[in-house]
Amino acid sequence: MPAACLSLILHAHLPYIRHAGDAASFEERWLFEAVAQCYLPLLRVFEGLVRDGIRVRIALSLSPTLAEMLDDPLLMDRCAHHLGALADLAARETVRTRADARFHRLALAHRDAFAALAADFDARGRRLLPAFAALRDAGLLDLLTTAATHGHLPLLGAVPSAARAQVRLGASSHRRRFGAAAGGFWPPELAYRPGMERDFAAAGARWFCVETHGLLRASTRPQHGTFAPVACPNGVAAFARDPDLARRVWDARLGYPGDPWYREYHRDIGYELPPDALGALAAPPGARGPTGIKYHRVTGGEGDKRPYDPSRAAAKVGEHAADFLRRAAERCMAAAGAMDRPAHVTAPFDAELFGHWWHEGPAWIDAVARLAAGSGVVEMLSPSDYLDRHPRLQRATPAESSWGAGGGHETWLNEATAWIWPSLHDAARRMERLARETRRTTNSEHRTPNIELHPPDPGSRPPLSAPCSPLPALRSPLPALRSSPLALRSSPLALRSPTSDFRLPTPALRLPTSDLRPPSSDSRLPPSAPRPPTSALVARAVRQAARHLLLAQASDWPFMIRNGRAADFAERMVRDHLRCFDYLEHAARHGRVNARRLAEMERACPPFPGLDAGGFAD
């Protein structure tokens, strides 16, 4: 029997960003970078583990918004184009760096790596989700889910139906996409408030993650600290993050990614070469962004960065993997004397850390898995496996907590983001009322409730290059969801460290205006256009309103605003989605839905095709 049980839990998430115009927006690159640097490399690592018969289990949360984007043909075509441009740029770099052998060698490696990635992506049919499902079927991955759009559940919970809908729709999206319920639930930002476990249970989850202090300050003192999960009174288990293992990866000073031999994230030719030299990967005028082509290593705190040495970095990967497992084993063995079962440690991380921010991260996971499988001391298993073996747990309800700065919710509710929450709460109340009214109306018409809310015909997905924007037909001067010259220095992929603590000046509290109102009649439709039944139109409008509300609720926006990274873009996303919601809610309430405008909005913002807006009504 192993001395230690280790659950590595990866949380893959990006906010839903989809520009409906002809070209990709700058912000969509966050997804493309993650595909190139994180998701594809991780898939290759996982597939290698299966191929080599390495017996480990890894828990992976794929957020519904990320899954929607990975399954969106428009975005995946753009991603393929991005990978192609990256391979081209890397090939050009081999010419530019010919004079310096140190960098030329790295440029050759970049060229080969990006060409292989582009080919791999195409070979998979530009679809990654089936590969994750196959890894689940092969027994390597335990897939879990999270809230529909990564809403911060405790803060959304001021309107209980809003938080419940996030959980419920997240779970149903996972079931629809992967054909089975997720065993676990990842509370976005590990933000938990007592009582949320009821929603998790209703969504079919057996366990969830909490931050360390959430368990240590539980309603009843946890008998085994963080070395065993506890069970909430309703039987849903809570696994707490192990603080020491978390520090080994996250901590800016102690963490492995800061090793001087690892590749430096911030030295990227995207910041250093003139835009002309970057070709299709040049950022919009006035902005700079990373490309993924980097030649330097971390080196040290100050001074010049030295050229990256892949062989030395690979050696460090092995050292750090062994160190991680040794620490896990030592911690568990120290706790074992007081336990009646193997001690368990939980190591949850953002998946995007591995590969994007920490270039060697996927290789580190590979080494950890292989070392653990051969160690006989540390067993890598998923929380679901642990519960199958040890179903009798201490009863305790974790305390309110998150993994944000200070352990609470201030990262998402503060002076800079205060304006968001009343707007979201008001919109959620109106959505709840609208969903109830829709249900009542459809019932009174002797129709099956939510009859319009079944998954649509796959053929109804938007065309691959639909030239649409969220509100293209509106005469109102709404800012479209297109790129702006943002002076980005990095993407949110690298910014979701739970330890960042940066304050912005306090703006005045302000609420988005609800200045959009639908026209009094459907005057824009040509007279000959077939008009769908009003109730069907209204149901579609309600569903589209729900989409925009859900997307406005993403925790990413207040996080980005709080940290001053792409803050104006995040603010615009909240306002635009709420404006779309306002328009649709008003139109649906008054039964005056403009069919053409609604269709344009559906094409521009099509996630969650099977969305059941009735989920807001309860």
Added chain:
Amino acid sequence: MGCDGGATDLLPRLLLTGIAPGRLCALWSVPAAAWRRALARAPRGRAALRLYRVDASDRNPPGTVFFIDGPGALRTLDVREGVFVAEVGVLRPDGRMDRLAASDPATVPAAEESPDISLAIVDVRHPPQEGPPTPLPAARFLRLFALGRHPQPSVRRGPARPAGSVPAVGQYPEPGPVVPQAPSGGHETDAESGWPLACRRRRTGAEDAA
């Protein structure tokens, strides 16, 4: 479909939420017109946020007053562990408040390990059926707080008034010519200052005479 209700974003709102161990966040949004009307009704009053702890053993938990500046803002409050509710409105010199919005109960996240070390086991394969949620310790208080849209709670100790006798916001007679002496922010710990009398000990002679 008929859905005739007005937009809820026109209603005053007060969100109270625990955001960190020992910290509460109050976030309020009152329509400008309602704000102006409330101030006009009580020209000697001051806009205030009043906070009550409702999980203490007191039947009338002490209140704390924080003066505020505008109809919409965020205020972070350092408090100890507990369950709190709050109201925002215009505090009159006699200690009564024209309430504009009231919050739901909010729990401050725990700051240290629970003293409870009792060990109960749950088998996650066969979890027990959950009963109805346990009422909050000060459920009676909360019921009073929830009467009507923005009820003004009774200001005197003793049996609660019937719901119908609860006066509406703004129906109180104007107080006499007294100097406002509402307390500054901070917990009132004096046992005499029971809910909802945050200013009870500072009431003026004019109100006593009334």
